[in-house]
Amino acid sequence: MQYFTGSKAHNIRTRTIAVHLGLKLSEYGLFETDGGNRVASRSEDEVYARLGLPWIPPTLREDRGEIEAGLRGGLPEVVTERGIRGDLHTHTDLTDGLTPLEEMVAAAAERGYAYYAVTDHAPNLYMQRMTDEKILAQRRQVRSLDGKYHGMRLLHGTELDNGPEGEVD
Structure with a gap:
């Protein structure tokens, strides 16, 4: 080996x-x-x-x-799966993920995460079916679940695409 x-x-x-x-x-x-x-x-x-x-x-x-x-005697400590405290980039089934928000949050809590971010695609990536209304509803849903899973902090964001002139969604 x-x-x-x-x-x-x-x-x-x-x-x-x-x-x-x-x-x-x-x-x-x-x-x-x-x-x-x-x-x-x-x-x-x-x-x-x-x-x-x-x-x-x-x-x-x-x-x-x-x-x-x-x-x-100074080798650094290697990060293992047990050392991961959270996830800052995830997609739900609202865009190109496969799992609903509640199931993803529950799975993150089972892993013992201290924080978890939902970052579906922003509305300008049209093929992902996101709209301003859907993303704002998702934000409300994330806020309502924040802290309800063993005190895990829930964060909400979006994956933004850059336009040809450098603009973002």
Whole structure:
């Protein structure tokens, strides 16, 4: 897994570290250069440890300072789904989404979101069937639901399209 995740540049760096340690890193594991004995291959943790590094999450494997940060004990914390506090761009079935507003708000509350924004298309994108009346009614609906789902803050906005002269809907 370690060999096939992250960027090519990160892979080159870890292979270079292996070479300086008298080792060879490949998709099959980490091996002694002399004799070819396998020294690590069961887990990413094992491979990184044998290279003198902490485990580096796949999303950080870009050769943009993660090796140095790992050696200093300063790898950043990776955002996980549990760390997401809300969503600021969603579309309901009022335009090109598939689900009604109430169901989307309930699903956001189930995820434990602190905030949730409904941002359907503005009326100038005619194919989306939005009108000023519909969007104002949706705003009233959002305001009426605000705070009713575990105190989750509901926000209302629109996705605006830019016109040829830079004007917005």
